Structures are given as C-alpha cells and as structure tokens.
Amino acid sequence: MKNLRLRSGKERSLLRRHPWIFESAIAKGGGDAGETVRVESAEGEFLAWAAFSPHSKIRARAWSFDEKQRIDAAFLAARVKSAVEARGLFDLQSDGVRLIHGEADGLPGLIVDRYGDTLAAQFLSAGAERWKAVLADALLAATGLGKLYERSDASGREREGLKPVTGWLRGNGPTEITIREHDWRLTLDVATGHKTGFYLDQRDSRHRFAELAAHRRFRRVLNCFCYTGGFTVAALAGLKAAGAVDGAEMISIDSSLPALERARAHVALNGFEGARTEFLDADVNATLRRFVEEGRTFDAIVLDPPKFAPTVAHAERAARAYKDLNRQAFKLLSPGGHLLTFSCSGGIGADLFHKIVASAGIDAGVDGYITERLGASPDHPMTIEFPEGEYLKGLVVVRK
Numbered sequence: 443m444k445n446l447r448l449r450s451g452k453e454r455s456l457l458r459r460h461p462w463i464f465e466s467a468i469a470k471g472g473g474d475a476g477e478t479v480r481v482e483s484a485e486g487e488f489l490a491w492a493a494f495s496p497h498s499k500i501r502a503r504a505w506s507f508d509e510k511q512r513i514d515a516a517f518l519a520a521r522v523k524s525a526v527e528a529r530g531l532f533d534l535q536s537d538g539v540r541l542i543h544g545e546a547d548g549l550p551g552l553i554v555d556r557y558g559d560t561l562a563a564q565f566l567s568a569g570a571e572r573w574k575a576v577l578a579d580a581l582l583a584a585t586g587l588g589k590l591y592e593r594s595d596a597s598g599r600e601r602e603g604l605k606p607v608t609g610w611l612r613g614n615g616p617t618e619i620t621i622r623e624h625d626w627r628l629t630l631d632v633a634t635g636h637k638t639g640f641y642l643d644q645r646d647s648r649h650r651f652a653e654l655a656a657h658r659r660f661r662r663v664l665n666c667f668c669y670t671g672g673f674t675v676a677a678l679a680g681l682k683a684a685g686a687v688d689g690a691e692m693i694s695i696d697s698s699l700p701a702l703e704r705a706r707a708h709v710a711l712n713g714f715e716g717a718r719t720e721f722l723d724a725d726v727n728a729t730l731r732r733f734v735e736e737g738r739t740f741d742a743i744v745l746d747p748p749k750f751a752p753t754v755a756h757a758e759r760a761a762r763a764y765k766d767l768n769r770q771a772f773k774l775l776s777p778g779g780h781l782l783t784f785s786c787s788g789g790i791g792a793d794l795f796h797k798i799v800a801s802a803g804i805d806a807g808v809d810g811y812i813t814e815r816l817g818a819s820p821d822h823p824m825t826i827e828f829p830e831g832e833y834l835k836g837l838v839v840v841r842k
C-alpha cells in the first residue's frame with residue numbers, strides 16, 4: 443500500500459469531505475497513474491483513499507473517507523448502482539439522462555449519460571481510466587443495457603496526462619440516437635456531438651422556456667449559441683401547444699454548421715412547419731452588433747454561451763465577455779421581452795453572474811425584473827460536499 447503524506451494544515455478540506463488533493467498540499471509519497479493511495483495528514487492520521495494522478499494539478503481524487511473501505515470492483519459497482527438509482531428520485535421527463543456526474547456521485551472524473559438504450563461515457567481522471575473496465579461492466583449491470591460508447595476526448599484528459607480515446611467500449615450499434623425530452627424529440631450523435639452528444643443540463647430551462655413561450659406567445663425569438671436548437675424546439679413546442687406557432691419568427695445562431703443542420707432537422711422532426719425559422723452559421727457577438735445597428739427587436743432572447751471561465755483564474759476576462767454579450771442582448775429586447783441568460787463557467791459564481799448581468803443592463807440603459815433563477819437539471823447534482831458542482835446558472839430578466 444502506498445501513502446500520500448500531506449503538508450501540515452493541508453488536511454482541512456479532506457476533513458470536510460472535499461475530494462480533491464492539490465499538488466501544493468503534498469509533502470511526499472504517491473503512486474502510479476490511478477493507483478489507490480492512503481492519504482494521511484502531516485501527523486500520519488488517515489484521511490482518505492484516493493486515486494493518484496501523477497501529471498495533474500489535482501494530484502489525487504478521493505474515493506472514500508472511510509479507512510475500512512477497500513477500493514475494489516465491488517465498491518465501484520455499489521457507487522455506480524446508487525448513482526443510477528438516485529435518478530429515480532428526480533423528475534426528469536426525458537429518456538436522455540445524466541447517470542453519473544463525477545464527484546457529485548462519488549465517482550471523480552467519470553461522466554456517464556444515457557440516451558435511450560445507449561450509454562455514453564467520459565473517463566476524465568487517472569482513477570476513472572485505471573478502473574475503466576470495471577466501471578463499464580458495472581454500468582451495464584446497473585442499467586441492464588448493452589451498449590456503451592466512450593467519448594474520452596474532453597480537454598480535461600490532457601490535464602491528467604491521458605490521451606484522447608473514442609469508440610464503442612461495450613456492444614455496438616448506431617451512434618445516431620433520437621431521444622424524447624418533455625413533449626418533443628431531439629436527435630444526437632454520441633460519436634460526433636459536443637461532450638457526449640447533447641447538453642442534458644439545460645433540460646429544465648428548455649422546459650421553462652416552452653412554458654414562457656406558451657404564456658407570452660412570443661412572435662420573435664432569438665436563440666444564441668443554439669447548438670442543435672434545443673431552446674428553439676422548446677419555444678416552438680410551447681407556441682404549438684398554445685396554438686400560436688403560425689408566423690412565429692425564430693432565429694438560431696451557432697458557429698457549428700453540423701449542429702445547425704441538426705437544429706434545422708429538429709424543426710421538421712417535431713412538425714413545426716408553420717413557423718418562420720432561420721439558422722445562422724455565424725459569430726454571436728458580431729451578429730448581435732449587426733442586429734443592434736439594424737434596430738431589430740425580439741420578444742425572447744436566449745444566451746447560452748460556452749464556458750468562458752473554467753476556473754476563477756479566468757474570471758476577469760470572462761466577466762467582460764459575458765457583460766458585452768448581455769449588453770447587446772438587452773438592447774435587442776422589446777419592452778416586456780424575456781432574456782434567458784446563462785453562464786456554465788465554474789469560475790463565475792451565481793452572485794458574480796448576477797452582478798455582470800445587472801451592470802450590462804445599466805450600460806444598455808435597460809431596466810428589468812429578474813423573475814427567475816435557473817440552474818442545471820437535477821441529474822447534474824449539486825452536493826453539499828462538492829460546491830464546484832454548481833457550475834450552470836441562469837437568470838430570466840423581463841424588460842420593463
């Protein structure tokens with residue numbers, strides 16, 4: 443058994459059951475990539491069993507804080523099973539579900555999504571990589587499914603010193619999948635889509651947008667950073683339910699052409715032919731500026747940009763980028779119009795995001811009611827012990 447001895451005073455976060463051990467906290471010791479090490483305080487007291495990661499700043503990630511726990515196949519299978527079962531507690535209204543959300547589910551570095559009968563997984567830490575075969579078998583056992591596609595090509599792998607890996611890990615079949623979300627259908631490709639194929643974390647906010655569209659009967663909607671058009675489909679579904687889809691104008695913008703082609707196909711797939719839809723392969727910032735110059739306005743705008751600040755170190759630059767985007771959006775909002783604005787940056791907290799949006803409104807000369815706070819769907823859990831889990835936050839602002 444190998445040890446990892448911390449420097450004096452560095453045990454505090456582990457005593458609060460936070461699972462990360464940074465390089466700077468370590469006095470001596472270690473192991474091979476992904477090997478289980480006994481983490482101990484400067485005085486030699488047991489703190490955790492953790493997976494060692496020789497190349498990462500997060501030098502080890504805790505599996506368990508119980509000294510009697512053996513880290514083996516049975517332990518990991520039990521963790522997988524309890525995470526899968528926990529999804530039964532949540533009201534998800536979709537057959538696209540995040541089954542394992544890394545640290546929040548006690549499985550650091552492991553992300554698993556279920557799309558219908560297919561699983562898609564990312565192994566993002568040295569520990570998850572080392573136990574890959576065990577975890578894959580446990581996932582099939584816990585779900586009763588036979589197909590698991592690996593998408594270990596996220597940037598986090600590099601930081602762990604791991605090379606990208608993609609392809610079928612268990613079973614095989616089509617990588618193109620159709621899921622049902624709320625009242626609509628969406629397609630994705632686990633081999634080529636972003637992340638594992640789709641942004642499941644925005645499921646509840648898309649639902650809310652459908653409700654708002656039905657209630658307010660939006661005529662002109664602008665969906666920025668639309669990816670495969672999830673919020674566009676949601677708005678159209680809401681309008682259709684309210685009998686108000688005919689003549690509605692929907693502009694969706696993204697810089698990914700394959701994503702836009704899929705967004706366009708989603709309009710036909712869900713039978714929204716009566717709407718006037720436009721899909722722009724363009725930069726959102728430049729397009730918003732152009733729309734402001736042209737004096738255009740919208741009843742609803744969605745701003746769901748990519749992660750500008752992965753960590754607090756990037757927060758300042760990211761704050762400027764968020765503010766600029768939101769300022770342009772405010773200028774395009776008609777009185778009574780709804781802005782749904784998001785940040786998925788872990789480095790920008792909810793309070794800071796609120797301040798950024800408020801100062802964007804002030805700069806644009808626009809006042810508004812902040813009517814709702816939005817967050818990730820519950821299958822992307824925030825837990826008490828791992829505050830980093832709260833990465834996605836959103837606000838609904840209604841222009842005065």
Ligand code: SAH
Pocket residue numbers: 640641644667668669670671672673695696697698701724725726727746747748
């Ligand atoms: N709202 C989407 C998810 C958005 S993810 C959903 O519900 O599924 C962010 C998207 O922003 C990605 O699709 C990416 O291609 C796009 N993107 C990133 N930078 C961009 C830019 N400068 N202009 C336009 N789109 C951009």
